[in-house]
Amino acid sequence: MTAAAALFQMLIFPGFFFLIILGLAGQFVDRKLYARLQNRVGPPWFQPVADFFKLLGKESVIPEEADKRMFTLAPVFALGAVIASSFYIPLWNAKPLPAFEGDLLVVLYLLLIPTLTFFLGGWYSRSIFSTLGAVRSITQLFAYEIPLLIAVISPALLANTWSISGMVQYYTSHPGRWLFNLIGLAVAMVTLLGKLEKVPFDIPEAETEIVAGTFTEYSGRFLAFFRLAIDTEAIVSASLVAAVFLPFGFGLAPWLAFLVYLAKILAILAVLALLRTVFARLRLDQMINFCWKVVAPIAFLQVLVDLVVKELL
Amino acid sequence: MSDIEHIVQIPVGPQHPALKEPESFMIDLRGEKIDAVRMRFGYNHRGIEKGCEQRSYTQDLYLVERICGICSYSHSTAFVQAVEEIAGLEVPRRALYIRTLVAELERVHSHLLWLGVAGHEIGFDTLLMYTWRDRELVMILLAQLTGNRVNYGLNTLGGVRRDITSEQLPSILKVVDSLEERTKYYIELAQTEETLRQRLANVGKLSKEDALALGAVGPTARASGVDRDTRRDDPYGAYRDVSFKVVTDNHCDVYGRTVVRLGELMEAYSIIRQLVKNMPDGPILVKAPRRIPEGEAVSRYEAPRGEDVHYVRANGTEKPERVKVRAPTLANTQAVAKMLEDGYLADLPIVIAAIDPCFSCTDRMIGINDHGSGPRRVMSWEELSRYGVDFYRRKGIDPSRITLRGGSAA
Numbered sequence: 001m002t003a004a005a006a007l008f009q010m011l012i013f014p015g016f017f018f019l020i021i022l023g024l025a026g027q028f029v030d031r032k033l034y035a036r037l038q039n040r041v042g043p044p045w046f047q048p049v050a051d052f053f054k055l056l057g058k059e060s061v062i063p064e065e066a067d068k069r070m071f072t073l074a075p076v077f078a079l080g081a082v083i084a085s086s087f088y089i090p091l092w093n094a095k096p097l098p099a100f101e102g103d104l105l106v107v108l109y110l111l112l113i114p115t116l117t118f119f120l121g122g123w124y125s126r127s128i129f130s131t132l133g134a135v136r137s138i139t140q141l142f143a144y145e146i147p148l149l150i151a152v153i154s155p156a157l158l159a160n161t162w163s164i165s166g167m168v169q170y171y172t173s174h175p176g177r178w179l180f181n182l183i184g185l186a187v188a189m190v191t192l193l194g195k196l197e198k199v200p201f202d203i204p205e206a207e208t209e210i211v212a213g214t215f216t217e218y219s220g221r222f223l224a225f226f227r228l229a230i231d232t233e234a235i236v237s238a239s240l241v242a243a244v245f246l247p248f249g250f251g252l253a254p255w256l257a258f259l260v261y262l263a264k265i266l267a268i269l270a271v272l273a274l275l276r277t278v279f280a281r282l283r284l285d286q287m288i289n290f291c292w293k294v295v296a297p298i299a300f301l302q303v304l305v306d307l308v309v310k311e312l313l
Numbered sequence: 314m315s316d317i318e319h320i321v322q323i324p325v326g327p328q329h330p331a332l333k334e335p336e337s338f339m340i341d342l343r344g345e346k347i348d349a350v351r352m353r354f355g356y357n358h359r360g361i362e363k364g365c366e367q368r369s370y371t372q373d374l375y376l377v378e379r380i381c382g383i384c385s386y387s388h389s390t391a392f393v394q395a396v397e398e399i400a401g402l403e404v405p406r407r408a409l410y411i412r413t414l415v416a417e418l419e420r421v422h423s424h425l426l427w428l429g430v431a432g433h434e435i436g437f438d439t440l441l442m443y444t445w446r447d448r449e450l451v452m453i454l455l456a457q458l459t460g461n462r463v464n465y466g467l468n469t470l471g472g473v474r475r476d477i478t479s480e481q482l483p484s485i486l487k488v489v490d491s492l493e494e495r496t497k498y499y500i501e502l503a504q505t506e507e508t509l510r511q512r513l514a515n516v517g518k519l520s521k522e523d524a525l526a527l528g529a530v531g532p533t534a535r536a537s538g539v540d541r542d543t544r545r546d547d548p549y550g551a552y553r554d555v556s557f558k559v560v561t562d563n564h565c566d567v568y569g570r571t572v573v574r575l576g577e578l579m580e581a582y583s584i585i586r587q588l589v590k591n592m593p594d595g596p597i598l599v600k601a602p603r604r605i606p607e608g609e610a611v612s613r614y615e616a617p618r619g620e621d622v623h624y625v626r627a628n629g630t631e632k633p634e635r636v637k638v639r640a641p642t643l644a645n646t647q648a649v650a651k652m653l654e655d656g657y658l659a660d661l662p663i664v665i666a667a668i669d670p671c672f673s674c675t676d677r678m679i680g681i682n683d684h685g686s687g688p689r690r691v692m693s694w695e696e697l698s699r700y701g702v703d704f705y706r707r708k709g710i711d712p713s714r715i716t717l718r719g720g721s722a723a
Contacts, residue, residue, distance in 0.1 A: 038442035128323050132342075132658075199436050200508055208331035208434045208662040210323075280508040281436025283659040284345055 014091055016083050023231035024048040026269055030234070033273040048231070052224055060220025067124035074121030075222050078114040078229035085110030086236045090165050090243050092250065092261035099165040104156055107164065107240060108149060114233050115141050115195070118204065121226070122214030133213020136284060137197075137204040143291035144194030144201070150299035151187035155244050158306040164243050171247035178247050180309050184302040185245040187295055189271055192241065194291070196234050198272065200279035201287055238268040319343055323658075327356050331434060331662035334672040338665070342658055350653050352646065357676040365636035370396055370470060370605060373633065377623075378464050380638060381674045383426060385464045386419045387616035388638065388674075391623040393468045394549060395612035399627045400470070400605050406551070408472035408597045413550040414485075414588045415459065415467060417581045421492065422451045423617035424574045424581075427669045428499060431571065434662040435512040440502075447495045454488045457481065472598035482589050489582045496578045503571055513568035517652035517664035520565055527647040531619020532577065533668045535561045536569035543615035555587045567660075567667040604631055616641050618669045640674030 009015055027048040035042030062071055088103040088110075115137055122134025156162055158180065159170035171178050194201040205213035212218075218226055242264040249260030282290065321342045327335040335356040341348040361380055365373045378389040390412055397404060425448040432440025452462050458477060459465035467473050503509060519529065524537035534541055542559040544552045560576035562569040609626040619641030628634040645668040652664045692700065705711075 038439050039446050040442055128321065132321070132323065199438075202436060203659070206436060206659065208436070209659055211330055277439050278506075279437070280432070280440075280506075280512050281659075282508060282511065283657055285657070286511055 010087065015087070019083060019086055019232050019235060020228060022235045022265075023228060024052065026235050026238075026265070027231045029266065029269050030273045033270055034277055037274065037277040052228060055219075055224035055227070056221050058220040060222055061217075062222075063125060063127060063217050065126035066217065067126075070120055070124035071217075072222060074117040074124070075218075075225035075229060078117040078121075079225055079232065081110050081113035081117070082229055082232045082236050086232075086239065088164065089236065089239050090168050090250065091239055092257040093254065099163055101166070102162045104152065104162050104164050104167070104244075108152060111195070111233065111237060111240070112141070112145065114229055117229075118197075118214045121218070122216075125214070125217040127217045129210045129212070129216040130214055132210045133204045133216065136210075137214060139284060140194055140197075140201065140203055140287060143288040144191040144295075147187055147291060147295040147299040148191035148195065150296070151184040151191065151302055152240070152244055154184050154299070154302045154306045155181045157303065158310050160310075164240075168243060168247045168250050172250050175248065177309075177313075178245065180305060181245050181302065183298060183305065185241070187299045187302065188241050188245060189268070189275070190295055191291070192237055192272060193275055194287070195237060196230065196272070199276040200282045202276075202281055203284050203287060206281060234269065234272075235265065238265045238272075241268055320348055325661060331665070332672075333430070334670075336670075336672045338661070340658065340661065345657050345659065347653055347656050347658060347661065350650055352650065354646070354672065355676050357673040359673070359676075362636050362638060362677075365633055367632065369603075369631045370633065373636065374468055374470070375464075375466065377636070377638070378466065378468075380640065381671050382463055383423050383671060384419060384616045384618060384621070384674075386415055386467070387614055387621050388623070388640075389465075389468045390416060390550070391612045391614035391616075391621050392625065392636070393470060394614065395610040395623050395625040396470055396605060396627070396633075397601075398610040398612065399608040399625065400602060402471045402599055402601055404472055405596045405599060406593045407476075407595045409551045410554075410588055410592050411473045411475075411477055411597065412468065413552060413555075414477070414585060414592075415455070415465060416550065417584050417588070418451055418455055418458075420581050420617045421578060421585075422448050422455065423669070424578050425451070425492075427574060427617075427666075428571070430666055430669075431513075431567075431663060434666045435509070437509060437512075440499075440509075443495075444499070447492060450488050450492060454485060457484070469598065470601035472596070474598075476597050477592070482592065485585065485589055489585050493579065493582045496575060496582070500575050500579075503568075503575060510568065512660075512663065513571055514564070514566060516567045516660045517570075517656065517667055518566050519648055519652050523651050524565075524648065527651060528644050529619075529648045529668075530641050530644040531616070531669075532570050532573045533619065533645050533648060535559070536573045537565045538563045541620075543613045543620050547613050549612075549614065551588060554591065555584050557584050567663055570667045604629060605633070618642060618671060619644060638674070640671060642668065642671045642675040645670070646675065 011017060025048075028043065028045055031047070032042040062068055085107045087098060088107050118137045119134045122130040122137065125131070155178070156167055158177065159167040161167055161170060193199075197204055205215065210216070215223060215226060242261065246264050249257050249264075252260065323340050323342055325338040325340055326332050327337045337353040337356070339351040339353070341350075361376060364376055368376060374389055374393060377392040378385045380388045425444045429441040429444035429448070432438065432444065455465065456462045458481060459467045459475060467475060519533070519537050521538045524534045524539050529537065529539070530541070538561055540559060540561050543549075544557070545559055557580045560573050560580060562572045562576075564572065605627040607627055607629045609624070612623045612625075614621045614623070621641055622639040624635070624637040625633050626635040649665060649668060652667075653661060656664060
């Protein structure tokens with residue numbers, strides 16, 4: 001592979017540019033579905049793009065008290081980490097750019113960085129609402145990250161590999177075995193709501209309590225990039241879930257595999273939108289209780305299932 | 314390290330997304346738990362009581378109707394009842410029926426609105442969208458009956474200004490039927506939806522003793538087991554002629570307040586049906602004198618948010634000598650501090666919202682004695698303008714082109 005081709009893959013397709021387009025499209029799907037489920041009309045298809053450019057054109061205020069460097073770097077790091085993690089996930093071709101044993105953990109690690117930037121950005125805003133939102137972000141992180149991690153590594157146990165493309169190969173050559181991981185899929189969906197800070201886990205940006213949490217002081221292009229990072233994170237996380245829990249369609253013709261990939265992402269986004277429609281926001285203590293006492297044991301059950309299945313097969 | 318250092322102060326208000334009106338709640342926070350709350354009211358004072366003294370009784374009717382944007386009809390009816398009592402007016406039965414009908418429709422729209430706001434406060438926007446969609450039915454109905462969606466302008470001294478035609482009665486029943494269907498769905502939702510129950514149950518506790526001691530009224534009191542309802546205890550309008558149940562609940566928390574309001578919605582539908590069925594014929598208005606004879610009266614009225622009390626003193630002229638309004642929120646604010654004790658920050662919006670506060674109804678002028686500036690003094694309009702101009706001049710803004718009232722340039 002030439003350097004130019006690699007650069008094209010990283011920056012244009014299926015890298016940076018493609019993911020951003022997909023992120024904005026995903027935001028539209030989410031908002032439209034959410035609105036339709038609530039009996040509203042919802043935004044037109046170009047609304048996310050219009051919002052993005054509108055924010056770019058707005059004044060970007062940096063609070064006097066804030067740490068200027070951390071405040072401005074946080075959105076960039078969030079977006080950078082999300083895009084970087086996407087390189088390791090097989091989207092529709094079975095082998096991503098750089099695949100190696102252990103890239104599953106690298107992806108999970110990189111997907112943790114956006115939450116850390118929420119914390120840092122909020123903390124260095126020095127505003128009371130931002131600080132509270134930042135602390136809530138990081139508190140919530142400890143509740144959902146562990147069940148998510150357990151849920152995602154259990155299919156890896158069955159496949160006996162720590163590489164996502166390895167898992168995809170295993171499940172492609174043993175069709176139907178991904179059905180053993182359905183519990184993990186459910187756990188991953190629930191924890192994704194926490195990762196993406198959506199209802200019922202939108203505690204760090206609970207509007208009626210702490211205004212916009214971390215993002216209270218953010219405006220203009222900084223806010224635009226933060227929001228872009230969140231939209232892209234939704235796509236990348238959905239891609240990870242699709243690759244790990246729904247590993248089918250990778251062997252098809254490229255255009256067909258691409259359509260299957262889009263269908264999977266769309267389905268995951270639709271479920272996320274549905275979940276955030278039907279629940280009320282939990283309190284932080286309730287959320288942590290729920291994640292540790294309900295979600296984490298279920299995630300361990302998935303590990304158990306995979307270990308037993310591995311012994312039997 | 315002392316405890317003090319762990320306390321974070323956060324200002325909820327005067328401008329805050331959880332509050333629909335400007336009020337200040339200064340919260341001392343220990344982690345996620347509330348340590349102390351300091352409330353400060355007065356941002357919405359509009360001088361309506363004083364304004365009433367300078368207008369005629371008929372003009373006042375429209376002024377008191379604007380005390381509140383939601384229970385506007387409550388204030389208007391409470392005021393008109395007091396004046397009619399002083400003047401000794403016998404209001405025709407049909408007018409009383411129409412007043413009661415509109416009052417109950419107002420209760421329906423107010424409670425549906427509350428349910429939506431409560432949903433929003435706990436991050437359940439779907440509930441907000443659903444209830445406000447359904448509320449639109451009753452809003453349209455009110456507009457058809459009275460000509461306005463809010464501030465109906467229906468009351469006048471001695472009766473009502475608009476009759477309800479016989480063609481309108483079936484449309485009322487139709488709206489009530491579909492709203493009852495929807496309300497049953499919300500009741501089922503409140504009983505079965507787990508996150509909703511988790512966010513409402515055991516939040517904002519107010520025991521029966523506290524509710525009585527702090528003088529809570531309306532659904533807030535009834536949810537703490539206080540069996541009080543002005544409509545039954547001191548009937549006015551057509552409430553003597555209808556049978557209804559006073560809904561109470563013993564949960565003593567926000568969940569109880571939700572249950573009570575949902576129950577009251579069902580009762581309101583039943584009251585509306587009875588009123589439509591038994592609507593008497595006859596005039597809707599008796600002639601009222603322009604000058605109201607000397608006297609005073611207190612009028613009690615069960616507004617959607619609780620008991621609304623109006624006091625009017627007449628001195629034989631066209632204008633009242635004194636009008637005093639005790640809006641239900643004023644009675645309930647005392648209870649809020651109690652409810653917030655030991656609560657979580659996350660519960661603050663819903664606990665405040667659970668009394669269905671209307672701060673603009675409540676706000677009165679607060680006199681502040683500034684230390685060191687001597688005794689309180691009254692500023693004339695010119696003095697106040699000049700003070701304002703000087704204030705901005707000191708900041709480097711020159712408002713000299715603005716002409717003051719009275720013609721003199723600053």
